[in-house]
Amino acid sequence: MDNNVNAVKKDGKKKNNFKSNEMIMMVFVLVLVILIFTVLNKNYFTYANMSNILMAASTIGLLAIGETFLIIAGHVDLSCANIAAMSAVITAILINGGMSWPLAIVLVAAGSTIAGLLNSCLVNVFELQPFIATLATSNVFMGVAYLACSGKSLPVGDKGFNAIGSMRILGIPFPAVLMVVCFVIFGFILARTIFGRSVYMVGGNAEAARLAGLNPKMVSTILYVISAVLAAFAGVLMTAKMHSGQPSAGSGAEFDAITAAILGGVAFTGGTGNLAGCFIGLLIMQCFNNGLTVINVSSFWQIVAKGLLLIVALLLDFIRRKKVFRKFLEILKAKEN
Amino acid sequence: MENYVEFKNIRKAFVGVQALDGISFRADGGEICALLGENGAGKSTLLKILSGAHQADSGEYFINGREMKFHSPMEAIQAGVSVIYQERQLVSELSVTENVFMEDLYCNRAGIVDFKRSHEEMQRIIELFHMPFSPQTKVKKLSAAYQQMVEIMKAYRRKSQVIAFDEPTAPLTDAEIDILFGLIQRLRDSGKVILYVSHRLKELFRLTDKIIILKDGRFVEDVRTANTSEGYLVSKMVGRNVGDTFSALKRNDQMGDVVLEARNLRGNGIHNVSFQLHRGEVLGFAGLVGAGRSETMQLLFGGDKVKSGEIYIDGRLKKIRNPKDAIEEGIGLCPEDRKEQGLVLGRSIRNNLTIPILNKISRRGIIDRKRERKLSKEAVAAYRIKTPSIEKIAMELSGGNQQKIILGRWMLADLKVLILDEPTKGIDVGAKAEIYQMVCDLAREGLGVIFISSELQEVINICDKVIVMRDGTVTGCLDRKEMSEEGILSLAMQENGE
Ligand SMILES: Nc1ncnc2c1ncn2[C@@H]1O[C@H](COP(=O)(O)OP(=O)(O)OP(=O)(O)O)[C@@H](O)[C@H]1O
Numbered sequence: 027m028d029n030n031v032n033a034v035k036k037d038g039k040k041k042n043n044f045k046s047n048e049m050i051m052m053v054f055v056l057v058l059v060i061l062i063f064t065v066l067n068k069n070y071f072t073y074a075n076m077s078n079i080l081m082a083a084s085t086i087g088l089l090a091i092g093e094t095f096l097i098i099a100g101h102v103d104l105s106c107a108n109i110a111a112m113s114a115v116i117t118a119i120l121i122n123g124g125m126s127w128p129l130a131i132v133l134v135a136a137g138s139t140i141a142g143l144l145n146s147c148l149v150n151v152f153e154l155q156p157f158i159a160t161l162a163t164s165n166v167f168m169g170v171a172y173l174a175c176s177g178k179s180l181p182v183g184d185k186g187f188n189a190i191g192s193m194r195i196l197g198i199p200f201p202a203v204l205m206v207v208c209f210v211i212f213g214f215i216l217a218r219t220i221f222g223r224s225v226y227m228v229g230g231n232a233e234a235a236r237l238a239g240l241n242p243k244m245v246s247t248i249l250y251v252i253s254a255v256l257a258a259f260a261g262v263l264m265t266a267k268m269h270s271g272q273p274s275a276g277s278g279a280e281f282d283a284i285t286a287a288i289l290g291g292v293a294f295t296g297g298t299g300n301l302a303g304c305f306i307g308l309l310i311m312q313c314f315n316n317g318l319t320v321i322n323v324s325s326f327w328q329i330v331a332k333g334l335l336l337i338v339a340l341l342l343d344f345i346r347r348k349k350v351f352r353k354f355l356e357i358l359k360a361k362e363n
Numbered sequence: 364m365e366n367y368v369e370f371k372n373i374r375k376a377f378v379g380v381q382a383l384d385g386i387s388f389r390a391d392g393g394e395i396c397a398l399l400g401e402n403g404a405g406k407s408t409l410l411k412i413l414s415g416a417h418q419a420d421s422g423e424y425f426i427n428g429r430e431m432k433f434h435s436p437m438e439a440i441q442a443g444v445s446v447i448y449q450e451r452q453l454v455s456e457l458s459v460t461e462n463v464f465m466e467d468l469y470c471n472r473a474g475i476v477d478f479k480r481s482h483e484e485m486q487r488i489i490e491l492f493h494m495p496f497s498p499q500t501k502v503k504k505l506s507a508a509y510q511q512m513v514e515i516m517k518a519y520r521r522k523s524q525v526i527a528f529d530e531p532t533a534p535l536t537d538a539e540i541d542i543l544f545g546l547i548q549r550l551r552d553s554g555k556v557i558l559y560v561s562h563r564l565k566e567l568f569r570l571t572d573k574i575i576i577l578k579d580g581r582f583v584e585d586v587r588t589a590n591t592s593e594g595y596l597v598s599k600m601v602g603r604n605v606g607d608t609f610s611a612l613k614r615n616d617q618m619g620d621v622v623l624e625a626r627n628l629r630g631n632g633i634h635n636v637s638f639q640l641h642r643g644e645v646l647g648f649a650g651l652v653g654a655g656r657s658e659t660m661q662l663l664f665g666g667d668k669v670k671s672g673e674i675y676i677d678g679r680l681k682k683i684r685n686p687k688d689a690i691e692e693g694i695g696l697c698p699e700d701r702k703e704q705g706l707v708l709g710r711s712i713r714n715n716l717t718i719p720i721l722n723k724i725s726r727r728g729i730i731d732r733k734r735e736r737k738l739s740k741e742a743v744a745a746y747r748i749k750t751p752s753i754e755k756i757a758m759e760l761s762g763g764n765q766q767k768i769i770l771g772r773w774m775l776a777d778l779k780v781l782i783l784d785e786p787t788k789g790i791d792v793g794a795k796a797e798i799y800q801m802v803c804d805l806a807r808e809g810l811g812v813i814f815i816s817s818e819l820q821e822v823i824n825i826c827d828k829v830i831v832m833r834d835g836t837v838t839g840c841l842d843r844k845e846m847s848e849e850g851i852l853s854l855a856m857q858e859n860g861e
């Protein structure tokens with residue numbers, strides 16, 4: 027027994043090291059990316075450009091939060107970017123129609139829950155694969171966005187509303203602050219609450235979780251709604267940033283969001299990952315994409331590079347599960363001690 | 364030509380544990396050689412090294428004098444080694460034939476699978492095993508026991524020189540076990556090397572010729588089965604005398620009111636099942652594979668839809684729509700299939716232990732982590748789950764220790780009724796005795812316990828009453844005084860409506 031307790035202490039410590047090691051590696055990669063681009067172009071590591079990066083990260087970050095929750099629970103939402111686009115357009119329409127902007131935001135957020143419920147219904151009631159179901163709804167939402175504005179971008183003149191996109195708090199763009207706050211709140215929910223734990227358990231083995239008293243369908247329904255509402259906020263931010271509602275605003279952002287999550291260690295097999303990792307993954311991705319622009323890589327090559335980054339993220343996920351990587355970490359750890 | 368397998372100084376460590384610490388022994392063809400040891404002694408790990416699923420850190424193993432070093436299960440299969448793992452390795456979406464002939468389905472010259480011929484071959488094997496399913500059946504449609512038989516057919520079909528069985532009988536009942544043993548003996552007589560892992564000592568005496576005892580990853584002793592006794596084996600593997608498990612049990616003899624009553628339950632292949640469970644009672648459910656015992660429990664627990672019938676708890680009619688409702692009413696279930704239904708294998712022991720009590724260890728939805736750790740440690744200690752830490756991933760525990768997590772989970776919940784579906788599956792002798800005592804203690808505390816087991820001796824010695832099922836109906840009910848193996852078996856095999 028005594029022996030056992032000692033073992034517990036030892037191993038408990040090891041375990042922590044193991045996790046934080048992965049985290050340190052990721053921060054290291056982030057710093058490396060920033061360093062490389064700084065060396066390549068002196069305009070990279072400047073206040074203006076870093077603000078740009080954060081600004082771009084803010085909308086994708088909101089989507090990535092929803093995506094992380096869903097992927098951990100064994101689901102995925104390919105429609106979130108188009109929910110954002112739809113919300114962006116509808117926000118513009120409502121404000122241009124004379125509605126006060128706070129009310130418009132509330133209405134759009136409330137409306138987006140319907141989109142989330144639709145996704146959940148297809149997955150939970152009709153038992154479609156999340157990938158297929160949300161791919162289908164994604165097109166529906168995009169169609170709605172284009173129909174609502176007849177394919178044109180809708181300028182918004184409301185100064186108060188547009189300030190959301192340009193306001194700064196302590197020099198940091200408000201959208202970025204909002205995103206970070208969301209990461210903190212949802213990170214806490216995921217790591218510390220019953221609901222967060224349910225997400226992990228359902229993602230690890232839905233049937234076992236159900237037989238132990240959790241409700242997998244309820245959990246995933248809530249997650250699809252969260253993802254949709256966060257996407258709606260992302261859409262609102264896009265409209266405020268660009269001073270217009272554009273149906274093409276978020277196209278492809280769902281892939282960026284998924285890439286960020288996977289880069290951050292969220293595994294597609296479900297049941298593992300966390301938001302801190304996702305956050306760093308997000309920063310790595312944004313710093314990388316922005317860096318390519320700054321050093322004048324053509325936008326076509328940027329698309330290729332984005333794809334490659336997703337592949338790298340998936341490979342990392344693969345390697346993480348391999349013994350080689352563990353051995354490597356063990357060696358690292360041995361050196362530390 | 365004599366077949367044999369020899370291990371020399373095999374060592375294997377995982378993070379935090381030395382699973383194998385220098386194992387050496389030899390197993391000869393024409394003999395059935397048992398591996399015996401407590402949960403976590405390293406039996407499965409040794410077999411996984413033999414099958415190429417793990418690689419040893421050091422040491423060698425030889426087959427017929429040639430040193431082997433398998434890097435993958437495929438290499439081992441090609442070298443004539445088949446291992447039937449403790450955890451089933453079937454593709455549930457595929458047919459029986461496709462699973463059994465996995466890597467070499469019959470093909471015609473163009474390389475297109477000849478399903479007709481494959482199915483015919485499969486049919487021959489099925490007949491040999493006296494199984495009731497067809498080659499085309501999808502594996503997911505089969506019960507746990509039949510899936511296990513499919514797994515065994517796979518090894519049989521490969522005509523390997525070395526066949527290892529890791530607790531093959533855990534999900535089986537006597538009828539299938541008889542068939543299986545007949546086959547294993549035939550394999551032995553044809554000169555193959557057979558390694559056999561089981562926690563059921565009676566089986567070892569019935570089947571094996573030699574027993575290798577392991578403890579904490581070390582070789583302890585090898586004995587000829589004919590020259591030894593149960594008591595001796597147990598004392599060697601546990602390291603102390605255990606005594607007669609059943610006679611030492613302190614049972615409960617005060618029964619209270621009816622806590623759970625089922626009336627005319629139907630659904631999921633169950634017809635009109637009714638029974639009463641009292642506080643402090645241990646109610647056994649016996650029957651052959653497919654008798655509907657687990658299905659009945661799934662109905663009670665809200666795991667499957669009830670078509671008709673009523674469930675009363677403390678005399679009040681309750682509607683149980685899902686497991687959550689059941690748990691709120693104070694019913695707990697340890698399901699029979701730990702991999703599919705019991706554990707979230709990729710998460711820690713702590714996470715797995717506290718799923719049903721998350722509400723109790725939280726304030727306003729936020730988990731009290733200190734409390735969670737404390738309770739988890741208590742459960743690990745109470746159930747002697749062998750692990751270096753509560754943070755260890757469930758997948759990395761030995762089979763028996765995984766089973767203990769599922770039991771330990773309910774210790775933390777506040778229950779009126781605990782349903783145990785094959786709770787001693789894969790559990791070692793010492794731990795079994797502890798579980799029996801625990802069941803009796805729970806009854807003494809006033810819980811109603813439902814105990815499903817295919818080991819009749821268990822049922823007879825622990826239960827106050829046993830309900831026997833067949834084909835989804837109750838065929839009889841025996842009191843403690845009336846219980847006997849013959850009595851239960853004859854009810855279990857009885858034709859419907861007599
Ligand atoms: N993949 C793994 N990672 C980490 N530890 C492992 C792994 N597999 C096994 N172990 C550890 O190795 C030890 C031996 O496990 P093993 O599965 O061989 O036991 P066993 O003798 O088969 O027990 P049981 O009778 O319970 O099946 C255990 O302490 C277990 O926790």
Ligand SMILES: [Mg+2]
Pocket residue numbers: 406407408449529761762763
């Ligand atoms: Mg084992």
